[in-house]
Amino acid sequence: MTPLADAIYNVKEKFLRYVQIDTQSDPNSTSNPSTEKQKDLSRLLVEELLAMGVTDAHLDEWGYVYATIPGNSSKNVPVICFCSHVDTSPDCSGAGVKPMITEYWDGTDIVLPDDPMQIIRMAEHPDLKQQIGNDIITASGTTLLGADNKAGVAEIMAAAEYLIQHPEIIHGTIKILFTPDEEVGRGTEKVDLQKLSADYAYTMDGETVGTLEDETFSADGVSLLINGVSTHPGFAKGKLENAMKIAADILAALPKDTLSPETTEDYEGFIHPTQISGIQEQVKLDFIIRDFSVAGLHEKEAYLQNIVNQTLKHYPNSSVDFKVIEQYRNMKEVLVNHPKVVEYALEAIRCSGMKPEQRSIRGGTDGSRLSFMGLPCPNIFAGEHAFHSKLEWVSVQDMEKATEVIINLVKIWEQKS
CATH class of the missing domain: 3.30.70.360 (Alpha-Beta Plaits)
Structure with a gap:
């Protein structure tokens, strides 16, 4: 399996659209979701999924989006879920986000125009070293960008659209789950795993391109x-x-x-x-x-x-x-009993033209709780960097690679079933 020759997805356009919707969660709220504005993006996602042909896409009362891409394989393939959260961090404003693209970035400092004191420097962001020539998306200097986790949302949506448009790609049943309130520790509080009915899952909520995280705090x-x-x-x-x-x-x-x-x-x-x-x-x-x-x-x-x-x-x-x-608890305690979940993801990263790297997270994801709820769920890179800050950035090329990993991963699950 080689990297997809025509892997030019609509992930950039989707991402730019999503980050302009304020979805900040509130740690002091007792409602579900903690802020109603999170549903503004969730409703849009449902509309877009339905327009793609995902007929069961819907938003429940708690702010969760569920959707199914039916399998087209004759094999008994495990049901795989891809998950991202729609909310952004309460640590930095997410209202009025103005995404900006620095095309063909040449390595020089990126000065954010609405606050020139906000400067993204390679010396302070080591992962920028591999981004020379790529297209870097930032906010304008007064808000976070929202790549955490709208990069993951856009990647899942782009992969779903690609799979529907390319029925020649053979895969099992794919589930999509978008959660609210991950940033305030309540991302799985009202999730209905019986309705989801998946065997394994992956969150798209990691950082550096090519990385897979299978261990958390x-x-x-x-x-x-x-x-x-x-x-x-x-x-x-x-x-x-x-x-x-x-x-x-x-x-x-x-x-x-x-x-x-x-x-x-x-x-x-x-x-x-x-x-x-x-x-x-x-x-x-x-x-x-x-x-x-x-x-x-x-x-x-x-x-x-x-x-x-x-x-x-x-x-x-x-x-x-x-x-x-x-x-929450360290997902490694669960994932060690399901080695193929990690192995197949590493293979999908290799098939997408990257050298995979396993990492631990000094933090947690929805996958930590999902794993202990019975749904083993490691975390795949989404390309987000400097999250929870005005200096947040993501590259278009990294998001395209993450989208490609999703597509290769569902192919691998089908081939090995």
Whole structure:
């Protein structure tokens, strides 16, 4: 199998259209999806799928898009799902995105015109070294781009269109799933796996071209509810135990040179405070805990609990409710039992003219949860870079390669069945 000779897809046009729709999710919302505007893109995707001839494409009440491309093989081929999320990060504005294309990029700095202080430099983005001569898409400098994960959405849509237009490509049944709220940790909360009815899945939500991620962090959240002792400050001697000061002491006791996102890399985990709110009587302090093993998570949670216990020795009449919330687990624990899911994806990358590279993610994807829900789901590159920032970028050529990988992957599943 060789790279497709006519692999010029409509992925660029789709991507440019999708990123202009604001789909930012909201971590403080309790609704499903967390923001109704995510459905604006989802409704468009359904319209486009129906126009292609995908007759069962639909949007459910929770903001999930489901669709099926029927198989045309006489073999009993496993049902494969391709998944991406429509929401963009709450960390940076996604409203009014103005995508810009630097064609045939020559390696010079890319200055974003709406804020010239925002500059994409090769020295700060090593993956740009392999993009000389490619077409780089960025935002204009005041918003994120939304390549995370609209690059993946566009690639799946382009692959679907290509397969429908080329019935000579033999494949099994293909499922498409677009999820909301991945960026706020709720991307699979309302997914209906029985309706999806897939055997294996792939998220298109990775970074560098040619990479496949089959290992993620395991993740927990820890919420501390600090109950101090409140009294009138004029009569507080020997009585007041300020919950805000207790929280400050807990934070100050965290190590300065280890166990934090800013001091760790590779397989090192961390303890990371994410939110604090309250008054002198009561403070809520939230953390995320990350490690590649569950044992590592438990060690870090015990470490944090010990800090809390030592801090409370100075505040004898106060208390802390220490609550651990399981978030997701390392997909490797599931994927190791389904080696062909990874092997076939690596082969598809090779067939698309690239040298594949297996990586671990210092983070998670919808695939982490889907894997533990019974749907083994590694993560394939989508070409997105510098996500959650105004410096986000993606190349047209990388998105085309990702689209080609999808097409080659469904062919491989059929051939090996």
